[in-house]
Amino acid sequence: MASSAVALPRVYEERGLLSWLTTVDHKRIGILYILGAGFFALIGGLEALFIRTQLAVPNNQVLVGEAYNQVLTMHGTTMVFLVVMPVLAGLGNYVVPLMIGARDMAYPRLNAFGVWMFLLGGLFLNLSFLLGGAPDAGWFGYAPLTAKTFSKGTGIDFWILGLQLLGISSITSSINFVSTILLLRAPGLTLNRLPLFAWTTLVTAFLILFAMPSISAALFLLFLDRHLGTHFFNPAAGGDPLLWQHLFWFFGHPEVYIMILPAMGIVSEVLPVFSRKPLFGYTAVAYSSVAIGFIGFTVWAHHMFAVGLPDVVNAFFSAASMLVAVPTAIKVFNWIATIWGGAVRYRTPFLFAAAFVALFVIGGLSGLFLAAVPVDWQVTDTYFVVAHFHYTLFGGSMFAIVAGIYYWFPKITGRFLDERLGRLHFALQFIGFNLTFFPMHFLGLMGMPRRIYTYAPGLGWESLNLLATIGAFILALGFVVFFANIARSLVAGERAPDDPWDGHTLEWLTSSPPPPYNFARIPVVHSRRPAWDRKYTGNPHARPVAEIAGENDRQEGEDAPEKPIHLPAPSIWPLVIAAGLTVFALGLVTHWLFIPIGILLFAVGLARWATQPLFPEAASHS
Amino acid sequence: MEAKAHKHPNYVLVGIVLIVLTILEVSVISLPVPQLPFLLGFAIAKALLILMYFMHLKFDSRLYAVLFAYPWPLALLLVGMLIWVYFGFRA
Amino acid sequence: MASHHPVASAEIAVDSRKLGVWVFLASEVIFFASLIVSYLVLHNRVTSGPTAHEALTLTIPTINTMILLTSSVAMVLALAHLRDGNRRASIAWLLTTAWLGICFLILKAVEYSQHLHEGLTPSVNVFGSAYYTVTGFHAAHVAVGVIWILSVALGLRRRLSPQNDVLVETVGLYWHFVDLVWVAIFMVVYLLR
Numbered sequence: 001m002a003s004s005a006v007a008l009p010r011v012y013e014e015r016g017l018l019s020w021l022t023t024v025d026h027k028r029i030g031i032l033y034i035l036g037a038g039f040f041a042l043i044g045g046l047e048a049l050f051i052r053t054q055l056a057v058p059n060n061q062v063l064v065g066e067a068y069n070q071v072l073t074m075h076g077t078t079m080v081f082l083v084v085m086p087v088l089a090g091l092g093n094y095v096v097p098l099m100i101g102a103r104d105m106a107y108p109r110l111n112a113f114g115v116w117m118f119l120l121g122g123l124f125l126n127l128s129f130l131l132g133g134a135p136d137a138g139w140f141g142y143a144p145l146t147a148k149t150f151s152k153g154t155g156i157d158f159w160i161l162g163l164q165l166l167g168i169s170s171i172t173s174s175i176n177f178v179s180t181i182l183l184l185r186a187p188g189l190t191l192n193r194l195p196l197f198a199w200t201t202l203v204t205a206f207l208i209l210f211a212m213p214s215i216s217a218a219l220f221l222l223f224l225d226r227h228l229g230t231h232f233f234n235p236a237a238g239g240d241p242l243l244w245q246h247l248f249w250f251f252g253h254p255e256v257y258i259m260i261l262p263a264m265g266i267v268s269e270v271l272p273v274f275s276r277k278p279l280f281g282y283t284a285v286a287y288s289s290v291a292i293g294f295i296g297f298t299v300w301a302h303h304m305f306a307v308g309l310p311d312v313v314n315a316f317f318s319a320a321s322m323l324v325a326v327p328t329a330i331k332v333f334n335w336i337a338t339i340w341g342g343a344v345r346y347r348t349p350f351l352f353a354a355a356f357v358a359l360f361v362i363g364g365l366s367g368l369f370l371a372a373v374p375v376d377w378q379v380t381d382t383y384f385v386v387a388h389f390h391y392t393l394f395g396g397s398m399f400a401i402v403a404g405i406y407y408w409f410p411k412i413t414g415r416f417l418d419e420r421l422g423r424l425h426f427a428l429q430f431i432g433f434n435l436t437f438f439p440m441h442f443l444g445l446m447g448m449p450r451r452i453y454t455y456a457p458g459l460g461w462e463s464l465n466l467l468a469t470i471g472a473f474i475l476a477l478g479f480v481v482f483f484a485n486i487a488r489s490l491v492a493g494e495r496a497p498d499d500p501w502d503g504h505t506l507e508w509l510t511s512s513p514p515p516p517y518n519f520a521r522i523p524v525v526h527s528r529r530p531a532w533d534r535k536y537t538g539n540p541h542a543r544p545v546a547e548i549a550g551e552n553d554r555q556e557g558e559d560a561p562e563k564p565i566h567l568p569a570p571s572i573w574p575l576v577i578a579a580g581l582t583v584f585a586l587g588l589v590t591h592w593l594f595i596p597i598g599i600l601l602f603a604v605g606l607a608r609w610a611t612q613p614l615f616p617e618a619a620s621h622s
Numbered sequence: 623m624e625a626k627a628h629k630h631p632n633y634v635l636v637g638i639v640l641i642v643l644t645i646l647e648v649s650v651i652s653l654p655v656p657q658l659p660f661l662l663g664f665a666i667a668k669a670l671l672i673l674m675y676f677m678h679l680k681f682d683s684r685l686y687a688v689l690f691a692y693p694w695p696l697a698l699l700l701v702g703m704l705i706w707v708y709f710g711f712r713a
Numbered sequence: 714m715a716s717h718h719p720v721a722s723a724e725i726a727v728d729s730r731k732l733g734v735w736v737f738l739a740s741e742v743i744f745f746a747s748l749i750v751s752y753l754v755l756h757n758r759v760t761s762g763p764t765a766h767e768a769l770t771l772t773i774p775t776i777n778t779m780i781l782l783t784s785s786v787a788m789v790l791a792l793a794h795l796r797d798g799n800r801r802a803s804i805a806w807l808l809t810t811a812w813l814g815i816c817f818l819i820l821k822a823v824e825y826s827q828h829l830h831e832g833l834t835p836s837v838n839v840f841g842s843a844y845y846t847v848t849g850f851h852a853a854h855v856a857v858g859v860i861w862i863l864s865v866a867l868g869l870r871r872r873l874s875p876q877n878d879v880l881v882e883t884v885g886l887y888w889h890f891v892d893l894v895w896v897a898i899f900m901v902v903y904l905l906r
Contacts, residue, residue, distance in 0.1 A: 106729045175736045179729045182685070209736060210693045213744035214700070221751060224846060229836030232751065232846075238758030238839035246707075247747055250700055297696045301703075313707055610864065630793045637786035644778050644899075648771060651904055658905070665900040669893055676789045676889045683727050686735045693739045697746035701753070708754040 012570050014516070022570035024108035025516055026097050029115045031412065033090025034405075036119045037083050038483075043126065044078035047071045049476055052436070056469035058457040068453035069136035070155065074126070076139030077159065080255065081166045082122040084397050088262040089114075089173050091404050092201040094412060096177065098507035098514060099195045101186025101522050106179035108568040109609060114173040116578035121165030124582050128158035131590065135159035138451065140252065141222070143233035143244035148226045154589050156226065160219045161585040167212045167219075168581065174205035181205075186506065188525035195505045195528075196279065199286045200265030203293040207254045207261070210297065215251035218244055242307055249300035257296040259393060260360075261289055263400035264331060267353045270403050271335055273501050274350035275342025281334040282528060288327035295324050305376045314373045321371035328364055332357060348422030349501075352403035355430055359395025363388060366441065381451070384444025390437045402429070402482070409489070410496030414512045418493060421485040428478030435471025439464040504529040517565050566615045573612065576605035636675045643668050734883045738890045745894050748850055749901055752843040762837040765844070765906040773824045774903045777817050778895065781855075784813035785892045788862075788885045795878050803873060803881065807866035810888065814859040821852050844902065851898055854891045861887065 012019070023029065050071050054063040063071060093115075097105055105111045128134045135155040137145045146156050181202045185194070194202075221232040222244070231237035233244050272279040279285060301309060301317040335357050344350065366388040369375045379385065402425075409417045444450075448461050455461055499508040508531045510519055527533045584598025647664045651657055674680040679687045756765050791806035825845075828834075835845040861884045865873070869880055 107733065110733075171737070171740060175733050175740075178689070178736050179732050183727060183729050183732065206692065209740040210696055210743050213740055213742075214747040217744050217747035217751070220850075221846065224835070224842070230842030230846065231836070231839040232755065232842055234839075236760075238760050239755060239842070240758075243704075243751060243754065246700075246704060247751070250747070298699060309707060313703070607864075607868070610869065630796075633786050633789045633793065637782060640782045640785075641779055644775065644782065647900070647904060648775055661900050661904050665896055668896045672785065672889050672893050672896070676785050676892075677886055685727055686732065689732070690735050690739045690742075693742040693746075697742055700743075700746055701750045704750050704754050 012516075012567065019570065021575055022112075022572045024104070024112050024568045024570055024574075026093050026105045026108065026111060027412075027514065027516075029111050030090045030092075030094030032115045033086045033093060033118065036115070036122065037087035037090060040078050040082035040086075040122050040126075041479075044075055044083055045476060045479060047075035047078065049472060051075060052469040052472035054453060055455075055465050057466065058455050058459075058462060060454055064453050066133070066136055069138075069451075070129075070134040072451065072453075073135045073138050073159070074129075077125065077135070077163075078122075079393070080139060080259070081163065082118075082125070084259045084393065084401070085166075085170065086118050086122075087401050088201075088204070088259070088397075089118075089170075091266070091401070091408065092177060092197075092262060093173070095408055095507055096198050096201050097180060097184070098411075098510065098518055099198050099505050100181060100184065100189055101506050101519060101525065102180060102184035103518050103522075103565065104568060105176050106184055107176050109571050109574050109614065110172050111176050112571065113574035113578055114169045114176065116575045117165055117169035117172070117581065120578050120582040121162055121169060124165060124585060125158060125162030127586075128155050128162075131158070140248060141244075142248075143222070143225075143241040144235070146222055146226075146244075147233065157223070157589045160223050160226075161588060164216060164219055165581060165585060167216050170208045171212055174208040177201055177205040178209070186522050186525050189506075189530075192283075193525060193528045193530075194286075196268035196282070196285060196289075197262065197265035200261040200268075200289050203289045204258050204261045206293055207258045207296060211251045211254035211258065214247050218247035218251075221247075242304070245304050245307065246300070249303045250297070252303065253300045254296045256389075256392070257292055259397045261292060263356070263397040263404075264289070266400045266404035266407070267335060267356050268331075269505065270349045270353040270407050271338045271357075273407075273503050274345045274347060274353070275339050276345070276502070277338060277342040278504075278529060279334065280337035280340075281330070284330050285334050288330045291327040292324065295320065295327070299324065302371055302376070305373050306380045318371055318373050322368060325364065325368055332361060332364075347406075347501075348417065348419060348426060349403045349407040351423070351426045352399050352406065355426070356396060356399040356403065359391055359399060359433070363391030363393075363395055366391065379444050381449055382444035383440040383448045383450055386450050387437050387440035387444060390440070394437070395433060399429075399433075407501070408507075409486075410500045411507055411512050411514070413490060413493070414496055415489050415493030416496050416500065417489045418485050421481055421488070425478050425481040425485060428474055428481060432471050432473070432475030432478055436468045436475055437471070439467050439471075443468075499531065499535075502532075502535070504532045506530055509534070516567055520565075568614050569612070569616050571609065571612060573605045573609040576601055577609065580605055631675055633675065636671055640668055640671055643671075728879055730879050730883055731886070734886050738886065741890065741894075745850075745897070748847050749897060752847045753901065755843050756840045759838045759840045762841065763831065763833045765840050765902075768828060768831060768833045768840075768844075769903055769906050771903060773820050773827075774899060777820050777824075778899050780813050780817045780820070781892045781895050784810045784817070785889050787813060788888050792878060792881050792885050795873055795881050796875050798875050800870075800873050804866050804870055807862055807881070811859050811862040811866065814855050814862070814888075817855055818852060818859070821848070821855075847898060847902060851891070851894055854894070858884070858888050858891050 020028065020032070023032075050063050051068070054060050054068060093105065093111065097103070126134075131154065133153045133155045135141070135151075135158060137151060137156060137159075141156070141159065144150060181194070181198055221230070224230040225232050225234065225239075231239040233239050233241050235241060268279055268285055298320045299317055301313060302321045305314055305317075339354070366384070370379070370385065370388060406417050406422060409415070443461055443464050446460055448455065448459070448465075455465075496512050498510065498512050500512070501508070506519075506523055506525070507514075509523055523530060580598045580601030580603075582598070583594050583601060587594030587596075587598055643664050647661060650660045650664070673690075679690070787806050787810040791803045791810065794800075794806060795803035833841050833844070835841050865880050865884050873880060
């Protein structure tokens with residue numbers, strides 16, 4: 001697609017390990033995020049299987065007591081911070097700059113730092129298994145269970161510092177997304193034409209920016225409580241464990257939307273393409289995302305209905321929580337209206353996206369139950385809650401993520417994922433998921449508490465628990481098929497053209513996989529479906545017009561003067577800085593000797609970063 | 623970025639006003655008047671002067687101001703709600 | 714919907730590095746709000762040891778407020794001089810700012826040592842915990858600011874120019890924000906004690 005009139009840039013070395021360690025290309029960074037998340041998904045999935053095996057029958061002895069608590073804590077922490085968030089950040093990194101016609105993210109080296117911080121932070125967190133035991137106080141880390149008195153080992157310290165490292169990663173990547181989406185859009189791509197995945201990524205970035213600091217502050221307070229003898233969460237000295245819950249859930253509830261909004265964005269991209277229609281109610285869907293970005297911050301104490309807050313406070317948070325249903329339902333109806341009357345192609349991405357809509361509605365409805373204070377008092381801390389959030393986070397986020405991977409895999413690799421294996425994967429995942437989590441609604445209503453590691457026979461919980469365990473293994477089989485499909489398709493998958501799905505958005509205008517500079521010429525955007533409108537005239541009855549992607553640019557009268565394309569130079573220093581922070585954190589938990597080494601790495605990395613020009617070629621011209 | 627040498631505001635004057643406001647703050651706590659409204663007023667005035675003149679929000683693109691304004695309602699909700707929960711309306 | 718006058722969104726007069734710093738500072742608003750609200754709800758729940766009213770005096774914090782406000786003037790003058798093409802004056806004002814920041818830290822250390830002498834430690838009671846944490850995180854931000862200013866004024870001095878004033882402007886935004894946080898802490902911790 002590269003037209004000869006454009007001076008193509010010098011492309012940096014693309015092969016070898018070093019090229020990956022020093023990369024600042026948003027596409028490679030996106031791939032690193034996705035691969036890292038896939039690796040941690042294996043760990044988190046195995047942990048889930050251990051949990052379900054233990055709970056399959058009463059009085060089981062597979063995984064009991066503290067070991068169970070460790071696995072339970074790490075399952076939650078891993079899935080939230082090391083799987084769903086980074087895989088969404090990875091897809092966002094890969095796709096959003098292409099979607100908005102940018103050459104890269106706004107800060108390429110900060111972007112590289114973000115992915116290294118995620119990978120090293122994730123390894124740091126899991127290192128706790130080998131160094132004296134993993135954290136065991138739940139992913140929510142409620143005080144005073146996390147106090148030194150009750151958690152003597154280093155597990156909680158690994159958890160505190162691991163989440164801080166991951167928080168740094170999230171904050172930097174969010175700053176990058178905000179600047180990229182606000183400043184680097186192609187000419188003509190107004191916010192009113194921004195693809196929905198870019199919209200939801202933008203809103204999510206703001207959610208991360210304003211939610212993460214409160215958990216970061218709370219984690220600092222907890223660390224000081226444990227190591228400096230402060231009393232923030234110690235009621236004996238005037239501290240308050242509930243302060244932890246407020247600060248944690250001020251982060252924790254927006255976190256839920258952090259994990260679902262980009263997933264909704266993926267679905268809003270996939271459904272229109274496979275229904276061969278524009279998204280119904282674009283504006284309503286975009287503004288609903290923005291609304292969720294605000295209301296999401298006003299609902300945190302619905303996680304605390306049972307702690308004894310004043311009734312009027314509970315009423316406020318109950319009403320605010322139910323209010324979230326409005327923008328969410330607007331989206332659901334718009335997705336259904338998008339499919340309605342469309343010429344639907346039932347390919348794998350569509351199957352997962354459609355299943356997302358159905359499963360997310362179930363999770364949303366049980367969420368409304370929980371938002372009602374009296375109902376919440378009845379089922380709080382039971383398996384009903386576990387069922388609810390797995391319907392939103394697995395039935396919701398994870399189904400949408402899988403849809404996104406099937407959808408963009410041809411763009412990323414130049415090959416399709418196998419359709420037959422994809423359908424098998426879908427069947428296993430859909431059946432396994434519902435078999436695992438639907439019975440948990442009933443278990444919760446029957447009074448089975450969450451977080452317990454075993455239960456006595458004769459409570460009427462046996463058959464449903466066994467069913468859930470069988471479902472979990474079917475689900476796991478589905479993911480085995482998924483990973484096998486990826487491995488097979490990478491080598492022998494069907495070759496994909498540049499625009500395999502007849503797509504709507506700019507990423508389908510460039511080659512599969514795209515060149516390092518994304519577009520030889522930045523496309524000019526005139527509508528919400530720029531790629532589609534280049535292929536079809538806009539007349540609904542018109543026949544497709546054969547045009548080569550990218551060729552249209554010149555016809556549209558781009559008379560901007562030729563400018564050489566400069567690619568940012570690769571840099572090792574983002575990795576060095578991330579390693580410095582990780583080594584520093586390790587020193588705080590294990591041996592003090594690591595602390596100066598970490599500081600040294602950090603300082604050297606920062607100094608070299610600051611003095612290394614981002615565009616050496618451009619610098620040498622001037 | 624701005625190549626044209628534009629006229630700078632009188633930064634020293636802003637600094638003097640800020641220091642006068644600080645003196646007023648410290649004085650007001652020994653006076654028999656309700657302190658909270660005065661102290662809040664002085665602090666907000668100082669914050670706005672810093673934001674508008676030192677951080678150039680008065681002269682710069684509105685985008686910076688909008689982005690920086692976003693967290694304030696959220697922060698006020700967090701602070702206000704916790705004061706409500708912990709002290710009732712007494713605070 | 715399809716306009717034939719595409720808006721070149723990439724060309725609006727917003728510098729991406731400045732935007733990044735603003736967004737980061739917006740995020741810091743929530744960080745300090747969390748710390749300050751923790752102080753607010755906990756500091757009166759003292760079971761033993763000195764209370765806020767007993768331990769805190771106004772002399773050093775008031776002087777420190779003046780120092781930080783003055784340093785902000787120095788910082789903004791550094792930027793103004795750089796924009797007017799006077800690099801040497803700009804660097805001199807940057808160094809003045811850093812020096813005032815160091816003075817703030819020294820006085821803060823003197824204040825801390827007085828507290829410790831009177832038996833107020835982070836672990837003596839919940840007021841001590843909250844007081845040292847809130848002011849300590851602010852002081853850490855001042856320290857980072859001093860290092861940042863010195864790196865710009867000394868390490869990157871050759872790159873300073875009216876066209877590249879963003880190097881000074883970004884550190885300036887951070888520095889003024891730290892000043893802003895102190896305005897809030899001065900009121901909440903010292904004046905409302």
